[in-house]
Every structure is written in structure tokens, then in C-alpha cells.
Amino acid sequence: MSDTVYSCFDVETTGLDSRRARVIEIAVVKVTPAGETVGEWSTLIDAGTPDLGRIDIHGIRPNLLVDAPTFSEVAGDLMAELAGCVPVAHNASFDVGFVTAEWARAG
Numbered sequence: 001m002s003d004t005v006y007s008c009f010d011v012e013t014t015g016l017d018s019r020r021a022r023v024i025e026i027a028v029v030k031v032t033p034a035g036e037t038v039g040e041w042s043t044l045i046d047a048g049t050p051d052l053g054r055i056d057i058h059g060i061r062p063n064l065l066v067d068a069p070t071f072s073e074v075a076g077d078l079m080a081e082l083a084g085c086v087p088v089a090h091n092a093s094f095d096v097g098f099v100t101a102e103w104a105r106a107g
Contacts, residue, residue, distance in 0.1 A: 005038060006031050007085035011095050012060060014053035018101040022047030023071060024060050026099075028081040041081045044068040072106040 009028045015021030024047050030039035044060065046068040055061060078099070089095040 002033050004033055005085045006033075006088045007082050008088045009082070009095060009099075010089065011098050012058040013098055014047060014049060014051060016094075018097045021053065021098075022049060023098050023102050024052060024065065025058070026074070026078060028078070030081070030085060039081070041077070043074050043077070045074065046070050071102040075103060075106050 007028050007030050009026065011023045011027075012025035013021050013023055023045055025042065025044050027042035028040070029037060031037055044065055046065050048070065050062065052058075052060060052062060052065075087096075
């Protein structure tokens with residue numbers, strides 16, 4: 001039996017360019033090769049901007065981010081969710097690009 005676990009992750013953002021737009025939600029679902037869900041984690045993120053982009057697409061309104069943590073505050077949790085797993089994303093270059101940009105901003 002394989003010990004492989006896939007961390008399927010997705011981000012919601014304020015735009016399409018990771019140099020200017022910010023992540024406002026991250027979700028991770030861990031699954032086995034058999035398709036069994038073995039973990040779930042998600043968080044809204046306060047990106048520090050009033051411009052949330054296409055609310056009609058992501059559905060995240062400003063009131064939802066009032067008490068949300070910053071990316072810096074959840075970076076360690078995200079790393080723990082991805083550690084030891086095979087990362088999977090539907091549009092990997094987009095999601096990885098944004099997460100990488102946020103980690104760079106966080107220092």
C-alpha cells in the first residue's frame with residue numbers, strides 16, 4: 001500500500017498578476033491514491049487591500065476578511081499542510097506563482 005498523500009490546493013486572489021494581486025483564500029484537501037480524504041484545511045487571508053478584485057468570481061466580500069489572518073500568520077500552517085505530500089493544483093502555475101509571491105512578501 002502506498003504512503004503517498006496528495007495535497008490538492010487552490011487559491012482565490014484579488015487579480016491575475018501575482019506581482020500586484022494578493023491571495024485572499026487558500027484551501028488544501030489531502031487525499032490518498034485511493035481517493036480517500038485524509039485532511040482538509042482552509043483559511044481566508046487579509047491581504048491588506050480594500051480592492052478584492054472580482055467578487056462575482058470568488059464570492060469573498062470585505063466583511064469576511066475583517067478578522068482574517070495575514071499570509072505571514074498562516075505561512076507556517078500552509079507549509080505544514082504541504083509537507084511530505086505531493087502537491088496538486090488544477091492551474092499549478094497560477095497557484096504556485098501566487099503562493100511563492102506571498103512567501104516572498106512575508107519574508
